[in-house]
Amino acid sequence: MTISLRPFLPSDAPALARLFRDSIETLAEDDYTDDQRAAWASSADDLAEFAQKLSESLTLVALRDGALAGFASLADGKIDMLYVEPGHAGHGVATALVDALEKLGRARGAKEIETDASDVARDFFAKRGYAPMQRNTVMRAGEWLANTTMKKPLGTPEKPGATH
Ligand SMILES: CC(C)(COP(=O)(O)OP(=O)(O)OC[C@H]1O[C@@H](n2cnc3c(N)ncnc32)[C@H](O)[C@@H]1OP(=O)(O)O)[C@@H](O)C(=O)NCCC(=O)NCCS
Structure with a gap:
């Protein structure tokens, strides 16, 4: 199985909105209630707004053996979105996406790079060296959702032609 990345195209928006909803519905089940997940997923209900947000960010799409497997976006130095299709979870898709966003940053x-990590993604980011800075509670469509601001230093930029 190979994972490849490419930039977001506006025509990806409907499929990414479906992936976003499926990812929240299934992968966040242990950490957020039904109502919280429905409120979180509802931010893709307005497809035009969802597509605009992805277009305005640096958004990468991940394919696993050619199938749509996840996406992630970087906005204002922050990992804003990171969603993996449930059927492709646990196979390094998020790792490939975040590796690429860190490299671009x-x-x-x-x-440094930061993110407001969901309770699902907290251990994923901790393993990558992100330190928790503060706990937040945000209102989404009438529901309170908790997340954690996490930060990682990025070090010095690689020189062009560097081999590592
Ligand atoms: C969190 C998420 C992005 C991880 O995606 P993934 O492709 O399954 O992650 P990877 O396969 O790259 O995992 C890399 C490592 O993190 C670990 N990891 C991934 N998800 C984890 C979780 N929920 N809890 C604990 N560890 C986790 C993996 O075990 C793996 O560890 P290893 O390298 O020691 O084997 C995915 O579960 C998801 O989309 N969740 C729902 C949406 C969400 O919460 N997004 C984050 C918004 S900030």
């Missing part, structure tokens, strides 16, 4: 001269 570093290449742009960012000294």
Whole structure:
């Protein structure tokens, strides 16, 4: 199985909205209630707004053996979205996406990268060296959802032609 990444195209929006809903519905089941997941997923209900948000960010799409498997976006130095299709979870899709966003952030001269990690993604980010900074509770469509702001230093940008 090979994972490949490509930039987001506006025509991806409907499939990514479905993936976003499926990912929340299934993979967040242990950490958020039915009502919380429905409120979270409802942010893709307005497809035009969802597509615009992805277009305005640096959004990467992951394919696993050619099938749509996940996506992630970087906005203002922050990993804004990271969603994996349930059938492709646990196979390194999020790792490939976040590796690429960190590399792009570093290449742009960012000294650190942060994210508001869901309770599902907290251990994933902790394993990658993100430190918890603060706990947040945000209102989404009438429901309170908890997340954790986590930060990781990115170090010095790689020189062009560097082999590592
Ligand atoms: C969190 C999420 C993105 C992880 O995607 P994934 O493709 O399954 O992650 P990977 O396969 O790259 O996992 C990499 C490592 O993190 C670990 N990991 C992934 N999800 C984890 C979880 N929920 N709890 C604990 N560890 C987890 C894996 O075990 C793996 O560890 P290893 O390298 O020691 O084997 C995915 O579960 C998801 O889309 N969740 C729902 C949406 C969400 O919460 N998004 C985050 C918004 S900030």
